[in-house]
Amino acid sequence: MTRAPASDAERLLARAQQWRWEIGHGFHDQLMEAIYAEAARLADRAVTRPQGPPRFDLDRAIDRLVTSRRWGFALMLLLFTLVFWITISGANVPSAWLSWLLIEQGHPFLKHLSAAIGLSPWLSGLLVDGMYLATAWVVSVMLPPMAIFFPLFTLLEDFGYLPRVAFNLDRAFHRAGAHGKQALSMMMGFGCNAAGVVATRVIDSPRERLIAILTNNFALCNGRWPTQILIAGLFIGSVAPAFLAGFLSALAVVGVAVLGVLMTFAVSWGLSRTLLRGEVSTFSLELPPYRPPRIWRTIVTSLVDRTAYVLWRAVVFALPAGAAIWLVANVSLGEVPLAGHLVRVLDPVGLLLGLNGVILLAYVVAIPANEIVIPTVLMLTVLMTGVADVGAGSGVMFELEGASLARLLDAGGWTLLTAVNLMLFSLMHNPCSTTLLTIYRETGSRRWTVVAALLPLALGVLATFAVAQTCRLVAIAARTP
Amino acid sequence: MNHRPDPAACAACPTHDRAQLARLGVDLADVDYVVALAGNPNTGKSTVFNALTGLRQHTGNWPGKTVARAEGAFRYAGRRYKLVDLPGTYSLLSTSVDEEVARDFILFGRPDVTVIVVDATRLERNLNLVLQVLAITDRAVVCLNLMDEARRHGLAVDHRRLARDLGVRVVPTAARGGEGLPALLEAIDEVATGATGRHTRHIWREPPRVRRAVADLVAGLEALFPDLPNARWVALRLLDGDERIVEAVRRGELPVPAAPVAVPLALEVAP
Numbered sequence: 001m002t003r004a005p006a007s008d009a010e011r012l013l014a015r016a017q018q019w020r021w022e023i024g025h026g027f028h029d030q031l032m033e034a035i036y037a038e039a040a041r042l043a044d045r046a047v048t049r050p051q052g053p054p055r056f057d058l059d060r061a062i063d064r065l066v067t068s069r070r071w072g073f074a075l076m077l078l079l080f081t082l083v084f085w086i087t088i089s090g091a092n093v094p095s096a097w098l099s100w101l102l103i104e105q106g107h108p109f110l111k112h113l114s115a116a117i118g119l120s121p122w123l124s125g126l127l128v129d130g131m132y133l134a135t136a137w138v139v140s141v142m143l144p145p146m147a148i149f150f151p152l153f154t155l156l157e158d159f160g161y162l163p164r165v166a167f168n169l170d171r172a173f174h175r176a177g178a179h180g181k182q183a184l185s186m187m188m189g190f191g192c193n194a195a196g197v198v199a200t201r202v203i204d205s206p207r208e209r210l211i212a213i214l215t216n217n218f219a220l221c222n223g224r225w226p227t228q229i230l231i232a233g234l235f236i237g238s239v240a241p242a243f244l245a246g247f248l249s250a251l252a253v254v255g256v257a258v259l260g261v262l263m264t265f266a267v268s269w270g271l272s273r274t275l276l277r278g279e280v281s282t283f284s285l286e287l288p289p290y291r292p293p294r295i296w297r298t299i300v301t302s303l304v305d306r307t308a309y310v311l312w313r314a315v316v317f318a319l320p321a322g323a324a325i326w327l328v329a330n331v332s333l334g335e336v337p338l339a340g341h342l343v344r345v346l347d348p349v350g351l352l353l354g355l356n357g358v359i360l361l362a363y364v365v366a367i368p369a370n371e372i373v374i375p376t377v378l379m380l381t382v383l384m385t386g387v388a389d390v391g392a393g394s395g396v397m398f399e400l401e402g403a404s405l406a407r408l409l410d411a412g413g414w415t416l417l418t419a420v421n422l423m424l425f426s427l428m429h430n431p432c433s434t435t436l437l438t439i440y441r442e443t444g445s446r447r448w449t450v451v452a453a454l455l456p457l458a459l460g461v462l463a464t465f466a467v468a469q470t471c472r473l474v475a476i477a478a479r480t481p
Numbered sequence: 482m483n484h485r486p487d488p489a490a491c492a493a494c495p496t497h498d499r500a501q502l503a504r505l506g507v508d509l510a511d512v513d514y515v516v517a518l519a520g521n522p523n524t525g526k527s528t529v530f531n532a533l534t535g536l537r538q539h540t541g542n543w544p545g546k547t548v549a550r551a552e553g554a555f556r557y558a559g560r561r562y563k564l565v566d567l568p569g570t571y572s573l574l575s576t577s578v579d580e581e582v583a584r585d586f587i588l589f590g591r592p593d594v595t596v597i598v599v600d601a602t603r604l605e606r607n608l609n610l611v612l613q614v615l616a617i618t619d620r621a622v623v624c625l626n627l628m629d630e631a632r633r634h635g636l637a638v639d640h641r642r643l644a645r646d647l648g649v650r651v652v653p654t655a656a657r658g659g660e661g662l663p664a665l666l667e668a669i670d671e672v673a674t675g676a677t678g679r680h681t682r683h684i685w686r687e688p689p690r691v692r693r694a695v696a697d698l699v700a701g702l703e704a705l706f707p708d709l710p711n712a713r714w715v716a717l718r719l720l721d722g723d724e725r726i727v728e729a730v731r732r733g734e735l736p737v738p739a740a741p742v743a744v745p746l747a748l749e750v751a752p
Contacts, residue, residue, distance in 0.1 A: 009731050012701040016719040016727075019694035027691070028721050032574070034685030039608035046643040047604055050635030201568075204577035288523040289602070289630060294657075301537060 059290050063164065067287075072168045077254060079161075083152045085250035088233050091144035098140035107133060126326055134322025137375035138314045142226045146307045149225060153190075154302035158293035162187050167287060169261070176265045177272025179208035182215075186264060189219030190257075193435040196221075197442055207278045210448065213439055215267050217431045217456045218260040223314070223370030227426045228253045230374055234406050235419035256423050263428065263459070275451075314371035321365055321372050325379050343384055353461060354421040354468025356413060358384060363425070368433050373426065381412040417471050421464040428460030502666060504535025505554035505561070512554060512563040514673040517587055519614055520598030521607050522569030525626045527551075528656040529598055530566040533666070557666050562673070565592065571606070573613045574721070581725070587617055589734070594672045595621045596665070601631040601638050601653070615647065615682040616714040622650045622668045629655035648682060681711045694720055706735050 020027070066075055110132055114124035156162065166183035173180050181203050189196025196216040203209040220228065229249075236252040237245035272278070328339040339361070346357035353360075362376035409418075430453040431439070440449040520526045531537060534553030551566040567586055568579035587595055597614050599607040615621055625640050644651035650668040654661030687695055698716035702709055709715065715735065718726040729735050 008705055009733060012698070012705060013719070013727060013730060015701060016698055016716075019698065020720055020722060023691055023694060023720060028574075030688070030691075031685065031717065031721065035609050035612050038612055038685065040605050042608055042643065042646050043605035045646060046639045048637040048639070201578040201582075304537075 062290060063287060066161070066164045067167050072164075076165060076168060077258070079156070080257065081247075081250050081254045083149065083156070084229070084253045085246055086152065087145050087149045088229055088237075088249050088253070089246040090148045091229070092233075094144040094147075095140055098143065099136075102136035102140050103133070106136060125330060126323055130324075130326025131319045131322040134318045134325065134372070134375050134379065135315050137378065138318040138372060139311065141230060141374055142314060142371065143307070143311055145226050145229050146222070146311065147303060149229075150222075150307050151299040151302045154298050155293050155295065158291065158298050160288050160290045163287050172265055173268065176269040178211045178215075178268040179203045179205065182208070182212040182264075182268070185212050185216060186219045186261070189216040189221060191222055193217055193219065193221045193431055194438040197435060197438045200442070205278070207272075207276050210443065211268050211271050211276055213442060214271060214448070214452050214455060215264045217435065217452065218263040218267065218427070220257050220260055220427060221370065223432065224426050225253075227370070227374050228256055228423055231419050231423055231426075232256075234409070235414075235416055238406065239416065252423070256427050259424075260427050267455070267459070313369060317369040318372050318375060321368075321376060322379075324365065325376060329379075339380060340384070343380065352468065353425070353464040354417045354471065355425060355464060356418065358412065359418075359422055359425070363429060366432075367430070370426070370432050378408070381408060384412065417468060421467055424463050424467065425460050428456045428463060430454070430457045501558050502533075502663075503556040504533065505556055506535050507553060509552060509554050509563055511561055513560045514593040515563045515565065515590070516669055516673070517590065517592035517595045518564060518566045518598060519583055519587060519595055519610070520567075520569055520624075520626075521571055521600060521603075521610055524569065524598045524600040524607065525656050526566060526569060526598045529596070529624060529626065529654070529662075529665075530564060532656055532659060532662055534564055558670055560670065560673070562669070565590070570610065572610060573617075574723075585725070587614060589729075592618075593620060594669050596624050596669060597621060598624045598626050598656075601625050601627050602634055602636060604638065611647065612682065612684060615649065616684045616717075617681060617711050619649065619681050619710070620672055622652060622665070622672055623647065624656075624661075624665055625651055625653045626656050628653045628660070629658065681714060683713060684717065691720070702730075702735075705730075705733075709735055 065071055107128065110128045111124065114128055119127070163184075166180070166187060169183040169186075170180035173182050182200070184202060185196050185199040187196075188199040193216050196219060197213050200209050200212040200216070203212055232249040232252040233246075237249040240248040325339070328342065329337050331338050333341055342361050343357035346360040350356040350358075350360050358377055358380040361380060362373050365376050366373045430436070436449055436453055439452045440446065443449065518526050518530055530551065530553060533555045535555070536551075536553045553564050553566075555562050555564060565586060567583040570580040570583045573580060573584040573587070586592070595614055595618055597611050599611060611623060623643070625638060625643070628638070631638055638653070640651045640653045650672065652661055652665045652668050654665055656662065695713060695716045698719055699712045702712040702715055706712070715726060715730070719730070
């Protein structure tokens, strides 16, 4: 590198500025046009196109269908419902098998082992009842749905379907005063919100990029899909006849995801009319050709890159969380364990929101990673209810499948309303700490990071409150003759 | 007739030595040369990246997937190469962060070779970026990718004529199936080890007034930065009011050509 004397450089820049005035407007466009013209000339010289009438173009035929105004959205919903249906109905069997292995067999084995080597009850409680069980929970609840869902989603992605979804959503984003490319960062957010926030880099205008960052949390991420899938399977499915249960659960999950997309539009619209006013920029979105996905390779890569990654993250967070839960469950303040106090404090708030103290406490514990919400909820519920046939000691989780799980949550006072509101709250609450950190890094602003945390939380509180109160009013009205 | 090389015959040929390529993954120690991988979104850049480094960057079939740089390494013919996968962009002239990452690396990162991955089925649109890169550096190779799709659509692309017109090596490939990668490696190696040219491509024949402005600024730039290989391009950017370039001129940060042996990166572009 050569370092030029500053004054010479300044003189040159001043001269450039002068020339800019002389050349006047339209220089940029002239430059672009010149490049385009030259590119067209060179391409024309190099490419020979096939003679004769254009052949039937399968890509274009598919595009016309999947991006059509009439069928585009319906097809989109159908496709995603199908994916979730396969996930929900396929995950049950391996889930039961894993829980039998890790919890019914693995847990007593480790208990005996730790007794045999003479671990103190405290240490064995912390390690086996706390850390091991939380981890075993995470693995058996989350691994099967993820191992089915992620490869399916990746197949859709490799096939080239995601840009079509973006294309379908573009008009709506535009109307909401946001950038059409936000559809792409939202798609990324369906995998991981932190990645989605980074993906907003494709958006040129800072205003629209900020909108995309603040609303990315409304795209359900990896950590939250399992919560949705599990709760929908347990509660929503159970109100339907058996043969419809899987389908209805899938529909409920899609419904929440769609609600997330609607929230994205609504909040973008609101932001672009209040805090982030401005012009909407235009852009061109390229629809890539459909490519037959290389199925085995895709499945293997998505299992390694996504499933294993998310599972690893969950396990890493579950270990300390398990220890923490065990401690709050076993360290007593007066007669009552610490967790009891915490839950009791949170219970009135939970009641207002149609949730309960256990769920709210779980969301506090799960700030580092949404993945551990469900295990935390279950462990705390066992502790609070002390359901007799579920565990030997308080703070310990045993069986988890199907009926017994539903029975446990029933004992914890769960209703359909709790389930629905948990699904809503899982969609709308503060992003995990990783995402918040990413938002801070990308925006460089503490203020916007705080907005990104509080905005969805406030909306979640509002939504669950509204649903709970409406529900109760209807119930009262129904009882009054 | 279009003769395609028969892969089997090629592999049997004594000059074709697959063992020359060793994929080094993320082992970036002691690299001799730095290669940048540029291109429009969705042209298979990440596929080329994976094929050469043995890494498994996720390749998604949609634009905007790679927004930061990914780095990997390979060894070819005894020399160690660092390969930098840049975000896919349509141009280097606008202002989004991903385009800036790509532009800054090609300009300030001083790669020894810039490989521009091009979609053979959409040549015209892809050439816009090629022309812009060639205005910055002539140490470039065009990787004419997705030739399999072009053939499927009945398109014939004359890569020899394109190479003559552009003045750089053009290598037809189908990276998904590994087709053409040996030739690509050879071309990269040749440009990396070859002498530095000092002739970047002119983007356009400017109208008279612009020409006078460019000539004036080029003279000034060359006085300030004697070895600047792309003074014309810098002049055009100044006339376009590109803040980043204005700042680089002000601070005297414009890169002059790398010494024949690769030097460490002068500037790490923050993600």
